[in-house]
Amino acid sequence: MHNDYYRLAGADANPYLVMATVLIGMLYGLEQVNDTELPDILNNAPLLPLFQQDALTLFAQCDYLKAALGIEFSRYWIHSRLMELSAFEGIVTAEETHFPS
Numbered sequence: 810m811h812n813d814y815y816r817l818a819g820a821d822a823n824p825y826l827v828m829a830t831v832l833i834g835m836l837y838g839l840e841q842v843n844d845t846e847l848p849d850i851l852n853n854a855p856l857l858p859l860f861q862q863d864a865l866t867l868f869a870q871c872d873y874l875k876a877a878l879g880i881e882f883s884r885y886w887i888h889s890r891l892m893e894l895s896a897f898e899g900i901v902t903a904e905e906t907h908f909p910s
Contacts, residue, residue: 833877841873861894
């Protein structure tokens with residue numbers, strides 16, 4: 810039995826990139842994951858990044874995803890998102906982007 814987990818993408822997400830990453834994730838699960846070793850996802854949901862910088866860091870560490878999307882594309886995409894994030898943080902203050910803990 811396979812479980813599918815999908816976190817809704819933002820309205821500004823590229824729909825082609827979203828679909829590609831969803832399919833890559835499914836392929837990874839079919840090829841690389843042993844179902845008997847999976848945690849109970851309903852009671853132990855994986856922690857997902859809240860901030861773009863954290864998501865970019867995770868993406869940069871995911872060799873399978875970078876290989877599937879293409880190393881050059883992945884390098885360019887990460888760099889362009891970091892530049893976009895830097896520009897955004899230059900306009901919006903830290904107090905506006907971080908929620909109190």
